[in-house]
Amino acid sequence: MKEKFDVIVIGAGIGGLSAAIFFAKYEKKVLVLEKHYIPGGYLTSFSRKNYQFDSGVFHLTDMGEQETIPMFIRFWGNKIESEKVNYKFKIFNGEDSYIIYGKTAQSDLVKYFPSDEKAIKYFFDLSSQMMNQTLSMGAPKAPYEMSFWEKLLFGIKAVTKTPTFLRFGRKNGRIFFKKLFKDKNLATIIYSYYPISSLILFGFSFGWTNLLKDENYYPIGGMQAIPDAMVSSLKQNHGEIKLSSEVKRIIVEKEKAVGVECLDGSKYYANIIISNSPIHYTLNKLLDSYSQFDSQRKQIAEREIFCSVMLNFLGMDEAFDYQGTNFFIIMDKNGLELKEKDLTPENCPILMIVLPKPEKQKGDSILIGAFLPYDYNNYWSTNNSKIRGEEYKKTKEEVFKIILERITRKLGEDFQQAIKFSLASTPLTLERYTYNEKGSIMGWKMDKKNYGKFFRHETAIDNLFLVGQWTFPGGGVPGAMAGGYYLAKNILAKESINLEADMARKAK
Numbered sequence: 387m388k389e390k391f392d393v394i395v396i397g398a399g400i401g402g403l404s405a406a407i408f409f410a411k412y413e414k415k416v417l418v419l420e421k422h423y424i425p426g427g428y429l430t431s432f433s434r435k436n437y438q439f440d441s442g443v444f445h446l447t448d449m450g451e452q453e454t455i456p457m458f459i460r461f462w463g464n465k466i467e468s469e470k471v472n473y474k475f476k477i478f479n480g481e482d483s484y485i486i487y488g489k490t491a492q493s494d495l496v497k498y499f500p501s502d503e504k505a506i507k508y509f510f511d512l513s514s515q516m517m518n519q520t521l522s523m524g525a526p527k528a529p530y531e532m533s534f535w536e537k538l539l540f541g542i543k544a545v546t547k548t549p550t551f552l553r554f555g556r557k558n559g560r561i562f563f564k565k566l567f568k569d570k571n572l573a574t575i576i577y578s579y580y581p582i583s584s585l586i587l588f589g590f591s592f593g594w595t596n597l598l599k600d601e602n603y604y605p606i607g608g609m610q611a612i613p614d615a616m617v618s619s620l621k622q623n624h625g626e627i628k629l630s631s632e633v634k635r636i637i638v639e640k641e642k643a644v645g646v647e648c649l650d651g652s653k654y655y656a657n658i659i660i661s662n663s664p665i666h667y668t669l670n671k672l673l674d675s676y677s678q679f680d681s682q683r684k685q686i687a688e689r690e691i692f693c694s695v696m697l698n699f700l701g702m703d704e705a706f707d708y709q710g711t712n713f714f715i716i717m718d719k720n721g722l723e724l725k726e727k728d729l730t731p732e733n734c735p736i737l738m739i740v741l742p743k744p745e746k747q748k749g750d751s752i753l754i755g756a757f758l759p760y761d762y763n764n765y766w767s768t769n770n771s772k773i774r775g776e777e778y779k780k781t782k783e784e785v786f787k788i789i790l791e792r793i794t795r796k797l798g799e800d801f802q803q804a805i806k807f808s809l810a811s812t813p814l815t816l817e818r819y820t821y822n823e824k825g826s827i828m829g830w831k832m833d834k835k836n837y838g839k840f841f842r843h844e845t846a847i848d849n850l851f852l853v854g855q856w857t858f859p860g861g862g863v864p865g866a867m868a869g870g871y872y873l874a875k876n877i878l879a880k881e882s883i884n885l886e887a888d889m890a891r892k893a894k
């Protein structure tokens with residue numbers, strides 16, 4: 387007997403889960419297949435030696451009561467508890483260091499750099515204007531879904547409502563700061579919040595404006611609480627999830643996607659197949675024999691992607707005193723001049739976050755992101771093969787040691803001695819766990835050339851759709867979650883279900 391579903395979703399990342407729950411809520415028979423033994427993709431947590439860690443995500447946004455994540459979870463009939471996070475940053479730039487609080491970041495910066503007061507005000511005003519203007523446009527519609535007239539109207543509305551964004555938003559952030567601020571230390575500090583050389587100015591404006599808003603929340607129970615709440619929403623709505631179930635191919639018959647086959651040989655069939663498996667993996671592996679995707683394969687191979695990161699995890703002795711700082715950043719003195727390809731263990735930007743810890747945990751859990759490229763040392767000493775052997779392990783440990791030494795030089799020997807547990811990963815680890823191409827943490831590159839250019843959910847094959855950070859409306863947790871909504875909205879509209887209206891009614 388063939389087991390038949392209405393909808394099969396490949397991958398329990400945030401985009402996949404979001405789409406799955408929307409369909410389940412409208413009484414579709416839904417199955418999610420996830421290769422890992424926990425749901426969440428990039429948004430997961432894990433425990434080792436009595437320490438709980440999040441597997442990534444540096445600055446989660448949209449966790450306020452009226453923002454995307456809690457709002458969606460409420461719509462699905464569930465809830466998520468969170469605690470407020472007050473950020474205290476210590477930013478090291480070469481030999482200098484600066485303390486900056488999230489809520490008072492602007493005035494803190496003025497205290498350190500009084501001669502740049504005007505430029506600081508200009509940056510923060512510009513940023514909040516851009517944020518307000520883009521918000522005033524309302525929920526976005528995918529450009530490729532707009533009719534000619536809709537596009538024309540959108541264009542006119544954008545010119546009148548978002549002039550600052552149109553003029554400045556897509557400029558390169560790093561170059562903009564170098565020109566704007568007289569003091570290069572200040573430029574480096576502003577840049578250090580998202581130290582990615584290709585990132586557009588709007589990315590930095592988004593980050594710093596969110597800090598000043600002082601509306602930062604952390605899910606109680608860790609980041610895993612978000613996918614867990616999503617899985618329980620799925621089950622409440624009679625959807626099914628099978629973990630440790632890797633899909634090896636999408637079954638296509640007569641130009642239509644009809645099912646999937648898993649590594650263990652099990653087959654599942656459905657009217658709609660949605661892949662949350664990253665786009666490169668979906669087209670090149672799950673659909674490798676279908677020539678219909680040749681032009682899209684070429685397109686994705688040529689398109690640039692967002693950077694990856696080396697993630698390190700530390701379990702600390704409870705006695706170590708961070709003096710209230712929960713976010714450390716270490717920048718090389720020359721950090722503002724370094725492009726992604728120039729980064730080495732000795733000079734790369736390091737972000738170090740002291741994670742809010744579970745009630746019963748004694749020492750702190752620390753997440754360290756070191757911005758090192760995927761292709762460092764021929765894919766981290768695998769001769770570009772990605773086959774992880776002794777050389778890979780050795781290189782990973784050597785790089786980790788250098789990163790720790792750089793941190794210890796700033797925080798003192800006590801820091802090194804307080805480490806009770808450590809674990810290092812590389813961009814290859816991110817790729818291996820999620821199949822995101824080259825461990826890209828956000829999908830496509832967010833530079834002038836690529837920002838806002840979306841891949842569709844629809845594909846060249848009937849009944850097959852894509853969702854997640856590589857498709858509209860793009861990367862980040864709220865973006866991937868919104869992607870599930872847009873995809874479900876369009877498909878459900880064919881059955882006269884108005885998801886947008888239902889969401890608006892519930893939000894009231």
Ligand SMILES: Cc1cc2nc3c(=O)[nH]c(=O)nc-3n(C[C@H](O)[C@H](O)[C@H](O)COP(=O)(O)OP(=O)(O)OC[C@H]3O[C@@H](n4cnc5c(N)ncnc54)[C@H](O)[C@@H]3O)c2cc1C
Nearest residue numbers: 397399401421427428442443444445633663854855862863
């Ligand atoms: C270090 C780091 C920091 C980040 N910081 C932030 C931040 O501060 N704020 C923010 O908003 N976002 C941040 N992000 C980005 C954010 O986490 C992602 O954009 C988002 O979670 C991606 O969701 P997704 O739906 O695309 O799925 P993914 O997370 O890519 O998950 C895809 C899922 O599909 C599964 N899968 C793949 N192939 C198969 C298969 N063949 N069969 C079965 N299952 C399969 C994978 O196991 C995985 O669970 C960060 C990411 C990282 C890594």
